[in-house]
Amino acid sequence: MGIIVKPIITEKMSAQAEKLNRYGFVVVKTANKLEIKAAIEAMYGVKVDSINTQQYVGKVKTRNTTRGVAIGRVNRNKKAIVTLKDGETIDFYASI
Numbered sequence: 892m893g894i895i896v897k898p899i900i901t902e903k904m905s906a907q908a909e910k911l912n913r914y915g916f917v918v919v920k921t922a923n924k925l926e927i928k929a930a931i932e933a934m935y936g937v938k939v940d941s942i943n944t945q946q947y948v949g950k951v952k953t954r955n956t957t958r959g960v961a962i963g964r965v966n967r968n969k970k971a972i973v974t975l976k977d978g979e980t981i982d983f984y985a986s987i
Contacts, residue, residue, distance in 0.1 A: 894922045894930035898983055899970065912975045920946070920969045927971045937979040943972045 899915035907913040918927055924942045931939055949967040953960055975981070 893934075894919055894926050895934065896968075900983060908981075912977070912979070914973050914975070914981050916971045916973065918944075918969050918971045920967065922969070922971075924971075927973070931973055935981050937981060938976040939973055940976045941974045943974075945970045945972070 896917040896919065899917060901915075904913075904915045907915075916927075916931070922930075924944060927942055927944070928939045931937065946969050947967060950965045951962065952965060953962050955961075
């Protein structure tokens with residue numbers, strides 16, 4: 892299993908990619924910034940300038956169904972916001 896779980900592709904991250912050259916990824920909870928940097932550079936062939944990480948706490952969610960109240964939980968995850976050096980870009984849609 893690799894360090895990078897999946898890229899975050901939303902409107903907000905797409906706008907940051909165009910203006911600020913920043914990309915978001917969901918990463919393994921135990922990964923540190925050095926491991927994330929090495930994985931991004933090896934996978935996409937780009938130079939990373941800086942990395943910011945965020946850890947999200949799993950939440951308990953409830954919803955009403957015809958059989959009563961269903962209680963579930965959303966998993967914890969860790970996100971990495973990666974800023975690339977000037978002139979570098981990542982094209983997520985190149986292999987489609």
